[in-house]
Amino acid sequence: MSSAKLDMEKLVALCRRRGFIFQSSEIYGGINGFWDYGPMGVELKKNIKDVWWNDMVRNPPPGPDGQEITMVGVDCSLIMNPRVWEASGHVGGFSDPMIDCKTEGCKGRFRADQLKSTPCPLKPSKCAGEFEKCQLTEPRVFNLMFKTYVGALEDASAVAYLRPETAQGIFANFKNVSDSSRVKLPFGIAQIGKAFRNEINPRNYTFRSREFEQMEIEFFCHPDESMKWYQYWRDVRKNWYSTLGLNSDRVLPREQGKEELAHYSIGTTDIEYMFPFSDEPQELEGVAHRGAYDLTQHMTHSGKDLAYFDELAWQKADKSVYGGDKKKEQAAKQSPPYKFVPHVIEPSAGADRFTLAVLCEAYHEDKVADASGKQEERVVMRFHPRLAPVKAAIFPLVNKDGMPEIAERLYRELKRDFNVQYDDGGAIGRRYRRQDEIGTPYCITIDGDTVCGGSVTIRDRDTLEQRRVQLSDVVGEIRKMVK
Numbered sequence: 001m002s003s004a005k006l007d008m009e010k011l012v013a014l015c016r017r018r019g020f021i022f023q024s025s026e027i028y029g030g031i032n033g034f035w036d037y038g039p040m041g042v043e044l045k046k047n048i049k050d051v052w053w054n055d056m057v058r059n060p061p062p063g064p065d066g067q068e069i070t071m072v073g074v075d076c077s078l079i080m081n082p083r084v085w086e087a088s089g090h091v092g093g094f095s096d097p098m099i100d101c102k103t104e105g106c107k108g109r110f111r112a113d114q115l116k117s118t119p120c121p122l123k124p125s126k127c128a129g130e131f132e133k134c135q136l137t138e139p140r141v142f143n144l145m146f147k148t149y150v151g152a153l154e155d156a157s158a159v160a161y162l163r164p165e166t167a168q169g170i171f172a173n174f175k176n177v178s179d180s181s182r183v184k185l186p187f188g189i190a191q192i193g194k195a196f197r198n199e200i201n202p203r204n205y206t207f208r209s210r211e212f213e214q215m216e217i218e219f220f221c222h223p224d225e226s227m228k229w230y231q232y233w234r235d236v237r238k239n240w241y242s243t244l245g246l247n248s249d250r251v252l253p254r255e256q257g258k259e260e261l262a263h264y265s266i267g268t269t270d271i272e273y274m275f276p277f278s279d280e281p282q283e284l285e286g287v288a289h290r291g292a293y294d295l296t297q298h299m300t301h302s303g304k305d306l307a308y309f310d311e312l313a314w315q316k317a318d319k320s321v322y323g324g325d326k327k328k329e330q331a332a333k334q335s336p337p338y339k340f341v342p343h344v345i346e347p348s349a350g351a352d353r354f355t356l357a358v359l360c361e362a363y364h365e366d367k368v369a370d371a372s373g374k375q376e377e378r379v380v381m382r383f384h385p386r387l388a389p390v391k392a393a394i395f396p397l398v399n400k401d402g403m404p405e406i407a408e409r410l411y412r413e414l415k416r417d418f419n420v421q422y423d424d425g426g427a428i429g430r431r432y433r434r435q436d437e438i439g440t441p442y443c444i445t446i447d448g449d450t451v452c453g454g455s456v457t458i459r460d461r462d463t464l465e466q467r468r469v470q471l472s473d474v475v476g477e478i479r480k481m482v483k
């Protein structure tokens, strides 16, 4: 984002014009809280998810003592046994207080805790409840879970829910994963996937949607080490955003106050971002110390033993203290410090929220010289090269003299490794503008010197610098620059 506050309407217009984000079912008037990603948006969001998976699951940064971190992944179903949501507390408590406005022509529905920041539908210069015509009801509790029915009968026994978070699939599979992967504490299980919440007031573009994607880690550790891991994940997750181009001044970790904490949470840090649509930083991700709450809940509700047995500690233990009494030995084996319910640190990020932050941060307007040297305005999306939907564009300067053939060969070669575009339409300046608007970091031009001397120009989207590179080095150069 430029230093001046970004006008969200401009960003929304660009996202629609260039195929990043569309309103869902737009031709039917849309549906509030649901969004579709177009050809550019799907690449951007896929890159975000791939980079998260690569940086957090395949190659997480070394642990607090320099140790290697063990991480594995899962991909769980969207609909689970409804008892999962009773155990997790979602059926009983996943709700927001809702207020209706009875005024004719308004009939607005608001979250009670957001009245002061929600514009009145009849008089948007005021907030809900502030206009003299407002007739607000008392707050009512509204459960955010989407209900459905599984099977042919639509009765109470068939009720199921679309998952409101990916986390519970991880907890429900804790034993399956630890038994099948032979992972030892501490270790993390990660999941990327859709979640659904019937938000009372979806708003701020994709920021609060009813269908969205999460990127969640449940990191299981020994209770005595949990604070160390909580701090580790807080730092790792905060820093990650800056490595991908978010200005670190705008990424603000905020430790929740005691009064805000969920009853089971020992500590939670919200990693917030200064989105241009708000004067207050807004949550990108929550990093929560959840203690033993979730596994204990699932043990109680399922009747299954999800405690962790520390085989290594047991092997090392001095068993002579039990004096050969097998019963005592067995009892010791089933108790701490050998058997215990692990604590959990949960970094829970939103793929769509981060995509929106990346779009806001990337949007810039500046001026560049056209072919005649005259300054012209451009919109440029300054995506980090790892996230850019298109990594490079290949232009033959003219559609003759052997240039298209070389350009097409290069395009086909690059296409094997990267998402690239071939563009031979119009003046070079116009082709640059098109790529700038979708944030392509490198534009490669095939010109007379390519035909004669075998070199191409690579133009950098941000510095506008153009440098000559041998054709045979282009793939390696692009690889180096986007990794």
Ligand code: GAP
Binding pocket: 164, 165, 166, 167, 197, 199, 206, 207, 208, 209, 210, 211, 212, 213, 214, 216, 283, 284, 285, 286, 346, 348, 349, 350, 351, 352, 353, 354
């Ligand atoms: N398992 C913990 C959990 O779900 P959360 O704070 O409710 O915690 C985690 O959600 C993240 O999911 C948020 O930080 C946000 O990035 C994303 N998220 C939550 N609700 C969302 C919504 N309605 N629209 C878009 N993203 C949402």
